[in-house]
Amino acid sequence: MEWLSHLSGGFATAVSLHNLALCFTGVMLGTAIGVLPGVGPLVTIAILIPMTYALEPTSALIMLAGIYYGAQYGGSTTAILVNLPGESGSVVTCIDGHTMARNGRAGAALAIAAIGSFFAGTVGTLLIAGFAPYLSKIALSFAPADYFSLMVLGLVAAVxxxxxxxxxxxxxxxxxxxxxxxxxxxxTGTPRYTFGSFDLVDGLDFTALAMGLFAFGDIMANAGKTHDRQMMQGSIRGLWPNRQEFREAWPAVLRGTALGSILGLLPGGGATLSSFASYSIEKKISRTPERFGNGAPAGVAAPEAANNAGAQSSFIPMLTLGIPSNGVMAMMIGAMMIHNIVPGPEVMSRNADLFWGLVASMWIGNLLLVIINLPLIGLWVSFLRIPYAYLFLGILVFSMIGLYSITNSSVQIFMAAGFGVLGYAVNRLGCEPAPLLLGFILGPMIEVYARRALLLSQGDPSVFVTEPLSAVLLLTALGLLASVLSPSIRRRREEVFAEE
Structure with missing residues (x-):
């Protein structure tokens, strides 16, 4: 049980006063941005990445990770009380959670969401601690062709x-x-698409791209929108489910945790996909499906457990293979690169304190969320009264300060402004920007591994299909793409995302 000794060392790192304070800061910020619709963890992490330069890599990642899984908690609070999901993974929670609140069971719904989230987060943390070391060892035996095919599979799954x-x-x-x-x-050392500009020799800056695409683009897309925020009247009583509600909720928590833990591993998966899938399954297997939509405790427990389990397990491919499963994980890889940490299977051997400290902080962060979330419900709901004009102005100011601090130059600001226009155009066209970020992160890696494979095979491209693992991964990618093009699956996929 070597991983137990590593995990105890991780807890020693995570409970240091400095890291504990940053973990608390991360989960508090995550809860706050989870409450506020139109912000989200992608925007917040994009803003804060340049501000983590002064931090140790472990401390920076602990805070950024706390923002991500903290947002899953915060989104459920307003979904239940205000029928306004602050985070995409909490959209399904509105259906039964807000109905329970209108029926006088807001406290029970919030408790079910908090307990389910904590249990799922704990299981997700144990999965990372238990399986990540073995997956890293397997990944170290991958040939360049295998890595190339694995990343192609990741991009296809993201599509x-x-x-x-x-x-x-x-x-x-x-x-x-x-x-x-x-x-x-x-x-070759040849400049590509730099147009003679010295500022582009090192490539496009990840922080400028992320901040422009998400923060600036989000401001332009949402600044003129208004949101109907009907606050729930009356006090919240009985912050604990009764026996019948608990009996209905706990099997859903178990199933949601299991499903979310699996779907979080998939490229393009994570919290949102997990919550929608778990709700659909609970409704189908229920003996009383007519209760769903009318305040069923399982309709709150399953998606909340699934989205938190999905958020936690999505760290596994990021930490062990260097492959992001969603946009937030791409941000985390960008943060690691900024701190000169190469993501992939060697993270566990070269940066053991970082890996195990981050894993231990996840459990501590989930515990902190349970402790602080329920007593501060009134504070989180009051955040919804912040006018969007003030909110977006603050985002813009902090973003520009962070961008300027990267190189003490305005070049990053102008670059981010250009990507902001791109982000706005993407939003207006109804496209999801996260796949663009995944392509930006994985593209150079795909090129490097493809060239290595071709050099080792002396230019023979058949190496990608003659290597057994590489061939299996490419066939899986091809099968996944072919299946989703079939009319029935394509129609069902469109229906699911239309509901979202």
Whole structure:
């Protein structure tokens, strides 16, 4: 049980006063942005990445991770009380959670969401601690062709599972791949698409791209919108489910945790996909499906457990393989690169304190969320009274300060402004920007591993199909793409994302 000794060392790192304070800061910020619709963890992490330069890598990742899984908690609070999901993974929670609140069971709904989230987060943390070391050892035996095919599978899965049309998602991936080619070719030393600009020699800055695409683009897309925020009247009583509600909720928590833990591993999966899938399954297997939509405790327990389990397990491919399963994980990889940490299977051997400290902080963060969430319900709901004009102005100011601090130059600000226009255009066209970010992160890696494989095979491209593992991964990607193009699956996929 070597991983237990590593985990105890991780707890020693995580409970240091500095890291504990940053974990608390992360989950508090995550809860706050989970409450506020139109912000989300992607925007917040994009804003805060340049501000983590002064922190140790472990401390920075602990805080950024806390923002992500903290947002899953915060989104459920307003979904239940205000019928306004602050985070996409909490959309399904509105259906039965807000109905329970209108029926006088708001406290029970919040408690079910908190308990289910904590249990799922604990299981997700144990999965990372238990399976990540073995997955890292397996990954170390991968040949360059295997890595190439694995990343191709990741991009295909991101296309298939992205919301919106397949063609739009594929277009976003291609744009990301093209943006990733800007800069010096590491193999030949030749500048590519720099147009003679010295500022582009090192490639496009990840922080400027992320902040422009999500923060600036989000401001332009949402600044003129108004939101109907009907606050629930009256006090919240009975912050604990009764025996019948608990009996209905706990099997749903178990099933949601299991499903979310699996779906979180998939590229393009994570919290949102897990919550929708778990709700659909609970409704189908229920003996009383007519109760769903009318305040069924299982309709709150399952999606909340699933989205938190999905959020936690999505760290596994990011930490062990260096492959992001969603946009937030792409941000985390960007943060690691900024701190000169190469994501992949060697993280556990070269940066053991970082890996195990991050894993231990996840359990501590989930415990902190349970402790602080329920007593501060009134504070979180009051956040919804903040006018959007003030909110977005603050985001803009902090973003520009962070961008300028990267190189003490205004170049990053102008670059982010350009990507902000791109982000706005993407939003107006109904495209999801996360696949673009995945393409930008994985594109250079795909190129590197493809070239290594071709060099080792002396230019023979058949190496990608003659290597057994590489062939299986490519066939899986091809099968996944072919299946989603079938009329029935394509129609069902469009219905699911239309509901979302």
């Amino acid at each position: 298939v599972l992205a919301s919106g049309g397949l063609l739009k998602a594929f277009g976003m991936i291609l744009i990301g791949l093209l943006l990733g080619t800007v800069g010096i070719d590491l193999t």
